[in-house]
Amino acid sequence: MKTLSPVEMIRKLVGFDTTSRESNLALIEFARDWLDGFGIASELVFDSGRRKANLFATIGPEDKPGILLSGHSDVVPVDGQDWHSEPFKATEKDGRLYARGSSDMKSFIAVALALVPEFVAATLKTPIHLGITYDEEVGCLGVRPLIAALARRKVKPRLCIIGEPTLMQPVIANKGKRSYVCRVRGHEAHSALAHAGVNAVESAAEIVAHLKAIARKRRREGPFDRDFTPPYSTIHVGTIQGGTALNIVPRDCRFEFEIRDLPGDDPGAMRAELERFAEGLLPEMRAVSREIGIAFDELNVTPPLSTAADAEVTQLAQALSGANAAGKVSYTTEGGLYQQGGIPTVICGPGSIEQAHRPDEFIALDQVQQCEAFMHRLLQRCAR
Numbered sequence: 091m092k093t094l095s096p097v098e099m100i101r102k103l104v105g106f107d108t109t110s111r112e113s114n115l116a117l118i119e120f121a122r123d124w125l126d127g128f129g130i131a132s133e134l135v136f137d138s139g140r141r142k143a144n145l146f147a148t149i150g151p152e153d154k155p156g157i158l159l160s161g162h163s164d165v166v167p168v169d170g171q172d173w174h175s176e177p178f179k180a181t182e183k184d185g186r187l188y189a190r191g192s193s194d195m196k197s198f199i200a201v202a203l204a205l206v207p208e209f210v211a212a213t214l215k216t217p218i219h220l221g222i223t224y225d226e227e228v229g230c231l232g233v234r235p236l237i238a239a240l241a242r243r244k245v246k247p248r249l250c251i252i253g254e255p256t257l258m259q260p261v262i263a264n265k266g267k268r269s270y271v272c273r274v275r276g277h278e279a280h281s282a283l284a285h286a287g288v289n290a291v292e293s294a295a296e297i298v299a300h301l302k303a304i305a306r307k308r309r310r311e312g313p314f315d316r317d318f319t320p321p322y323s324t325i326h327v328g329t330i331q332g333g334t335a336l337n338i339v340p341r342d343c344r345f346e347f348e349i350r351d352l353p354g355d356d357p358g359a360m361r362a363e364l365e366r367f368a369e370g371l372l373p374e375m376r377a378v379s380r381e382i383g384i385a386f387d388e389l390n391v392t393p394p395l396s397t398a399a400d401a402e403v404t405q406l407a408q409a410l411s412g413a414n415a416a417g418k419v420s421y422t423t424e425g426g427l428y429q430q431g432g433i434p435t436v437i438c439g440p441g442s443i444e445q446a447h448r449p450d451e452f453i454a455l456d457q458v459q460q461c462e463a464f465m466h467r468l469l470q471r472c473a474r
Contacts, residue, residue: 155247172452193445215473215474262395271345308324394426
């Protein structure tokens with residue numbers, strides 16, 4: 091079977107429009123067929139509608155736990171962004187490849203796939219596993235059924251390296267993410283008779299203001315971890331909708347908010363404090379109408395990653411990258427879920443997170459070369 095260089099493989103993968111709202115099956119089927127061409131079988135773990143799939147494959151002995159190289163196939167939308175090149179066609183200029191997903195995070199997957207012929211030829215003693223997931227960008231959804239499938243195997247990966255863009259520097263911790271929706275039900279009335287209504291927008295605004303107070307307290311009092319930027323857990327309101335007309339006391343309002351929690355912090359305590367405050371609003375609201383209510387629903391929970399500096403996987407990533415230390419990042423990854431599933435994990439991949447989700451996203455070609463060198467060192471270790 092014809093081989094592809096890492097750059098050629100990147101060009102191939104970014105050519106698939108795998109925006110999270112779309113199917114990723116064309117990319118997954120390409121990767122499956124590529125692996126099959128070198129005698130490597132793949133397991134596909136589908137979503138409920140079979141529009142999307144994770145891929146898992148093992149190169150080397152299947153009766154031994156190995157090193158999992160994992161990455162997500164989905165990308166964020168390009169809608170409304172001012173691109174100067176075709177987003178789903180790699181454009182090379184000044185030592186960079188421009189395309190959606192080039193940094194976040196198809197280049198890591200591409201380098202791993204491009205080196206499959208070398209992995210196969212090496213007769214590995216420790217297996218190298220490949221994992222490609224779906225829907226990371228919308229709540230780390232795809233990796234959950236993949237981890238469940240791995241748990242049912244007799245042998246699962248011993249360690250995991252996720253290739254999110256870190257400029258090829260190992261990362262041992264990332265913040266978690268919890269997202270919620272709050273729905274406030276008030277009581278409609280003519281605005282000239284505002285006293286006869288319960289204003290859902292105003293009640294929601296009071297809750298949002300208290301949420302901001304909780305965020306300020308975290309910023310002021312911590313807990314802190316100075317290796318993160320910012321070094322405290324953050325709370326953020328992203329959307330709010332309510333009301334139908336200026337002269338109607340609004341009956342309904344909803345807003346969505348998220349908590350980005352440090353490892354070791356207690357996001358449940360923050361939510362509980364907010365709910366206690368909301369409960370305190372109810373007596374005044376119910377004095378006007380018994381129809382009112384305030385409800386909080388959890389949309390998504392992705393736990394933080396926290397791996398010890400002296401853990402085997404940390405030491406491995408530092409040896410493969412040549413780094414003397416490991417960092418921490420505030421964005422959320424699939425790492426905490428792998429760790430929760432019993433697979434020690436670090437983050438290390440080519441490209442910069444500063445390029446992620448932006449127009450004219452790019453990967454520097456020297457980052458691709460560093461990733462290739464990282465994989466070659468892994469190959470040497472696994473062949474011993």
